[in-house]
Amino acid sequence: MDRIPRNITDNYSEEAVRDRIDWLRRKTGLPLDGIATYSIAPSDARGNIENFVGVAQVPIGLAGPLRINGNHAQGNFFVPLATTEGALVASYNRGMKVIGESGGANARILKDETYIGAIIDFGNLSEVIRFSHWVKENFSRLKEVAESTTHHGKLQSIESSIQGKRALLSFHYTTGDASGLNMITIASKAVIDLILTEVSVGRCVFPATFNDKKSTFMNAIKGRGKSVAADVTISRKLVEGALHTTPEEMMQGCYANSLMSATIGGTLSHNHHFANGLAALFIACGQDVAYVAESSVGSTVMDVSDSGDLYVSVTLPDLIAATMGGGTGLGTAKECLDMLGCYGTGKVQHFAEIIASVLLAGEVSMWGAIMSGEFSEAHRRYGRKQS
């Protein structure tokens, strides 16, 4: 059977890449000119990809300005959104305009802590309880071992949940500006290795992946990565003039939609479409896009304020984002992060506040479109036909 040329560890020479794409052209009979058009140097992609053959080009649309009054992000931002969903950029752009006319989005980091789990089997309940005491007593040593593997990660706590003879350990860290998942995997592995040396255990499953890159109640309840929120109060006049609906309609729509979903759909996340803006930002900014599954959890709430205006908030308990490491430094990703003033160290909370504010803009616009009946209209106008 045919195999892809070149060993998978020999990925990054120009020649290796050419061999592979040529082989693929012959194999498929396709010209593949798009994939082969890129500005990234293959060698820069070492550590990000194996068997590199080229790139996927995802169109970027620009939205903004988005006015943000955050603790970290402050000012007007122009936001690159990589998507092929027609109407998405136009809709976010409209929301940004409404937010700008309302004085900007107020964004805040609520919590910043990431955790990873391990499951350890013992012989019975008594043993697992004893172990859980051992972990408490040895925490400072375990912390030292974990932190010896990293400059930026700090082990804050180890929580132990017991279920029969098994313990679910969760290791909670602050991680600086990387998304930190690789970092805490390596640090926690060092802890696990120490445990396995000193404690007699049965099986160890590490990492326990039940909460990673998935929507889970535990992540939503405890928070994971950045917990971040943003809000805005939009005057009744602007709701009527720009969104063609009323604060009361918006609140009722939210109430009905959230209640129905809460009570009938088994939804753990109450927003219109966080996933839209998030995926578009994540692709543009070189994030690990698989985290859309986890980071898009969160809720939009709309209220009529005491003054009769519309109060809108978004809350994301579980945002996994990075401004260094992973794909953040590669070609277009670095450009997009730079555009937002977010590349490198000391920038991740800045980036998280921007993300929340962008999603707020999307919610304002899309809920407005739904409540005014323009939503499916917009899809007909901007979107591709799929009759």
Next chain:
Amino acid sequence: MDRIPRNITDNYSEEAVRDRIDWLRRKTGLPLDGIATYSIAPSDARGNIENFVGVAQVPIGLAGPLRINGNHAQGNFFVPLATTEGALVASYNRGMKVIGESGGANARILKDETYIGAIIDFGNLSEVIRFSHWVKENFSRLKEVAESTTHHGKLQSIESSIQGKRALLSFHYTTGDASGLNMITIASKAVIDLILTEVSVGRCVFPATFNDKKSTFMNAIKGRGKSVAADVTISRKLVEGALHTTPEEMMQGCYANSLMSATIGGTLSHNHHFANGLAALFIACGQDVAYVAESSVGSTVMDVSDSGDLYVSVTLPDLIAATMGGGTGLGTAKECLDMLGCYGTGKVQHFAEIIASVLLAGEVSMWGAIMSGEFSEAHRRYGRKQS
């Protein structure tokens, strides 16, 4: 305040794009050469993007061959994965090798139906019950109206869930080869318009978005889009030789991880990392990447078979994928779909079987790495440092 040049409806001339990128360069002081390097004709992106300024380049690694024995997809496939997560392509590639040596992945479509919701308010419970009877009695008319808007969408049923004075209507369709979400939005809007003409209602929220682009129990339980599964039986010898663990360890790992997550984490989806492979395929193949949040729901189960070998399955109840419409026809997306023999009409079930098989490969490899203790090792070897 500065604004992005050109009206948002004037997106697709070469000149408009150049005006925008030049303005952005001046504005940011960045060269933005990466974003400006692409092979897509802007005019081809009409309907996919607004305020087009360029592209995000996401590296594609090639994995395969992946042997699939599906009802639709049959043969060996080379799979483009667009990602910046180091080790991902290598890991999927390893899983494909193991599957190939085990005779291939057996993939099957379990169900193919998509739904969209609307919430309608009435004055009280009696009225909403009366309405729900009206819907039943008028189903054939409503079906006719819905189907008059589309060639491929067929309205199969309208389900009505009642909660107090509100009805959650869900419109269930078969959609052919598009993901169909725009299609069923337009078709259901026509039904809603008819309802609003003939029935006196309070507020109507359409679409109800509680289940769209989110992980929800309702989608997992009812299925949405393609419900698809794939399985493989891997000999004990291969588990030991290639994965460096045993069928018993793999099953125990799955048992512990799934049980702990089921009982402690509030997880609705039991897999290692469906989101990884899915995001990589979705970006490469021009899918609506926001659907990673919804489509990555599903479960991996590992059993020791009667013969002492390892049985592994993946089941995805809720996969939203397309082989026409949306971003599927654009540049690199079309190339990647063509590579898999999946572009165009009559191909979406074929594509869904490939997706399930790719995810199966990822689960085999990654679970093997976890149970043999190689997982964090692999991340240290291939991944970027984020110390």
Next chain:
Amino acid sequence: MDRIPRNITDNYSEEAVRDRIDWLRRKTGLPLDGIATYSIAPSDARGNIENFVGVAQVPIGLAGPLRINGNHAQGNFFVPLATTEGALVASYNRGMKVIGESGGANARILKDETYIGAIIDFGNLSEVIRFSHWVKENFSRLKEVAESTTHHGKLQSIESSIQGKRALLSFHYTTGDASGLNMITIASKAVIDLILTEVSVGRCVFPATFNDKKSTFMNAIKGRGKSVAADVTISRKLVEGALHTTPEEMMQGCYANSLMSATIGGTLSHNHHFANGLAALFIACGQDVAYVAESSVGSTVMDVSDSGDLYVSVTLPDLIAATMGGGTGLGTAKECLDMLGCYGTGKVQHFAEIIASVLLAGEVSMWGAIMSGEFSEAHRRYGRKQS
């Protein structure tokens, strides 16, 4: 070691009961006069209890009249509530008064179907798909076998959910006036026996108990047993005069509580305290009280109506109740059912409408108390001290 006298199958003679209670008195040194005070003839308890020694006495408080305008239950009802939670009867009584002054509770059955599950293992995905076709093709035979075991149970459908090599079959029945769980266990066992005779399967787990006597999303989404709702519109004047709050406050309280729980608590059921009234009714009326865990799922929604009054509804998707069989015919249980005009055949939908209306009364009163700030006051006044 001491053992309880008399064989467990010899439970119901006066002598056997006396032997046991005397032994227990000697054993414990306690007089046990309360337990030994009862009016039930032990022989009547055959089929309800083994090793009978006496009774638990749970105080009954009477609430009412409760005015109900149901499809089945119509008129004024006096409701026996068995509880030891101080303030509970007073609170339900207050709610009934408010409902009465508002013209009564409008109660409706939404659905009446019960299901039970079985899990069957096959060798792989293909086999389980083949089996699921076999079930469809043989449905009429399977239906006949199921219905041969029962006069009242009718098998409506067999749904088959596939996960890897396993099928979850769910057998959906209408069950007449018994709660029907024993009935459908026996009927489905007959189907399972036929399957095991004709189809080569691996392991069969029957019944699959994941959904029985538990709060589950599947039960909430599909409905199980009686799906029933009740509503009432309460004039603003009455809200202010009797509940000491306003329609707006009530709606906002519901909104905040439901949204917070939906978004932060991982709640699948949005009511104040369905479980209170349900447990009290279930104990009084000889229901299987373990079903409180399942039947208390459901939601209360409060809205300000167009006329500025307060609209309140309760919806229970998953109520398991009976008016014959089980403990319904025993002593005080039969008396309580008779009091409600609900004992015997043809009465279970009547009973379900009463239950929903009672819970509506509780929600009105308790939400009123919370929003007016009287709740903890009431607990201080009526409840026992536990300082």
Next chain:
Amino acid sequence: MDRIPRNITDNYSEEAVRDRIDWLRRKTGLPLDGIATYSIAPSDARGNIENFVGVAQVPIGLAGPLRINGNHAQGNFFVPLATTEGALVASYNRGMKVIGESGGANARILKDETYIGAIIDFGNLSEVIRFSHWVKENFSRLKEVAESTTHHGKLQSIESSIQGKRALLSFHYTTGDASGLNMITIASKAVIDLILTEVSVGRCVFPATFNDKKSTFMNAIKGRGKSVAADVTISRKLVEGALHTTPEEMMQGCYANSLMSATIGGTLSHNHHFANGLAALFIACGQDVAYVAESSVGSTVMDVSDSGDLYVSVTLPDLIAATMGGGTGLGTAKECLDMLGCYGTGKVQHFAEIIASVLLAGEVSMWGAIMSGEFSEAHRRYGRKQS
């Protein structure tokens, strides 16, 4: 319209009770001799019931001996179970026998902390964040106020979850031997009153009831009340001889049932029937039976041990039980608690360990019956017919 005689506050004189029951007899034409047969002095029920008319008699069956090796409960226990579900007592009794022959149930308290929530609205995100800092800074004062209302309750922490402009405060207490829910309601009300005096807030919803008397992920994840577990290892020989199945079958049954429910049913609780034993114990022992909805959450796990025997555990994260206050001191309730050596102060952890051990017995027996195919057989033999 007829009304129940006597003011609802005049409940406890012999005369008042007689007036009421006589009126009810005339009203209904029923003799009501069962309800009127009881040993409780009405005046003792003050604080537990209003409009007292008599009692519900629920048959008690005796099971045991149950051998427990707990930290608190040690020895052999005879357990009163109040139920009308045929076969229940026999089944628990069988499980206790198997556990006794296996050396007893090992029970342990994992955590003991109860919380209650409040939702407070502010004007916007900044205000709610400021408030959440205020709560931290003023914790010692708030703790003092809370603890001034109670002898036994100790406020451990106040957690603040933010969602938009609302804070969900949760007040975490240790509560001694009462279930503590009234206690922490009163204590937290004092805190709320102080907050409302010193902080300018919008609406306050207290108590927030989203987590009380309901199955919720938050309670399961954080624990509420007693978190308690019990385990036992049963020899292969005993599994085969007494349960007529094998350790492998038991484990596979658990695996299949839990996985299917985890992946298909949206279950947050993986046990056969905790609710059965719990409801029977709660009714017998004067607990607040509505808490069955919450306390029955938890999981049973079965494993084949290294020695080839069967390991079974139950874990209840969220058990609300009391040995003083509420209905615990009333007539038969006190007798049943005394029988278990559990009445009064210093006994609640003892009681919790017994409860977990009883549920373990039920799970062993009922899972054995399912896996050996005897389950529906038992229901046919012991249960009432409902054909």
